[in-house]
Amino acid sequence: DTAVSQTPKYLVTQMGNDKSIKCEQNLGHDTMYWYKQDSKKFLKIMFSYNNKELIINETVPNRFSPKSPDKAHLNLHINSLELGDSAVYFCASSHRLLTDTQYFGPGTRLTVL
Amino acid sequence: KQEVTQIPAALSVPEGENLVLNCSFTDSAIYNLQWFRQDPGKGLTSLLLIQSSQREQTSGRLNASLDKSSGRSTLYIAASQPGDSATYLCAVMDSGGGADGLTFGKGTHLIIQP
Numbered sequence: 001d002t003a004v005s006q007t008p009k010y011l012v013t014q015m016g017n018d019k020s021i022k023c024e025q026n027l028g029h030d031t032m033y034w035y036k037q038d039s040k041k042f043l044k045i046m047f048s049y050n051n052k053e054l055i056i057n058e059t060v061p062n063r064f065s066p067k068s069p070d071k072a073h074l075n076l077h078i079n080s081l082e083l084g085d086s087a088v089y090f091c092a093s094s095h096r097l098l099t100d101t102q103y104f105g106p107g108t109r110l111t112v113l
Numbered sequence: 114k115q116e117v118t119q120i121p122a123a124l125s126v127p128e129g130e131n132l133v134l135n136c137s138f139t140d141s142a143i144y145n146l147q148w149f150r151q152d153p154g155k156g157l158t159s160l161l162l163i164q165s166s167q168r169e170q171t172s173g174r175l176n177a178s179l180d181k182s183s184g185r186s187t188l189y190i191a192a193s194q195p196g197d198s199a200t201y202l203c204a205v206m207d208s209g210g211g212a213d214g215l216t217f218g219k220g221t222h223l224i225i226q227p
Binding site: 004033035040041042043044045046047048050055057090092097098099100101102103104105106107 | 144145147149155156157158159162164200202204206213214215216217219220
C-alpha cells in the first residue's frame with residue numbers, strides 16, 4: 001500500500017553508463033516531481049510533470065530525461081553518467097501543481113564509480 | 114530567485130522541552146510552505162502544509178506558523194520526545210523556482226536527548 005515507490009533503492013554503476021530509476025504513485029495524483037539530494041543533504045527540484053507538461057529546472061543537464069508512460073509513473077533516465085551525478089534521487093507527487101502537499105518516495109541512492 | 118534559510122542548523126535539547134525551529138524565505142510570493150522530517154537514510158515525511166492565506170496549522174504536538182509578509186515560518190514542537198530526533202526541512206512552493214517544485218532549506222538537525 002506504499003504511496004510513492006521507487007526502484008531500485010540502491011544503484012551502483014560505472015561512469016559513462018546509462019541508467020533508469022522508476023517511480024510509481026498510487027495516490028491518483030496529477031503531478032509528479034524528481035528531486036536530487038546532494039552529498040551535503042541539500043534537496044533541489046529537477047523536474048515537475050503535470051498533465052503531460054514537463055517543466056525543467058534550468059540547472060539540470062540534458063543527460064537527464066524524465067519519461068511518463070502514464071499518470072502514475074514518472075521514470076528518470078540518465079545518460080552518460082558522471083561522478084557528480086552520485087546523489088540520492090527522490091520522486092514525489094501531489095494532487096495538483098503548486099497548491100497541494102507533496103508526498104515523497106523513499107529515495108534511490110545512486111553511486112557512480 | 115527564492116532562497117530558504119533554516120536556523121539553527123543543529124539543535125540538541127533534553128527530552129520534554131518545547132522547541133522552535135525557524136525558517137525564512139526571500140520571496141514572499143509563495144503558494145504554500147511545507148514542513149518535512151527526514152530520518153537518516155530515509156525519504157521525507159510531510160508534517161504540515163500551510164497555504165499562503167493561512168497563518169498556522171496544527172497536528173498533534175506540532176504547530177507551524179506562517180508570516181508571509183515577513184518571509185518567516187516557525188515549527189513549534191511541544192513536549193519533545195527522543196522519537197522526534199530527525200532533520201526538519203522547510204520548503205516553499207512558488208512559481209519562480211525554475212521547475213515549479215519546492216525550494217528547500219538545508220534543514221535543522223534535531224537531537225532529543227533521553
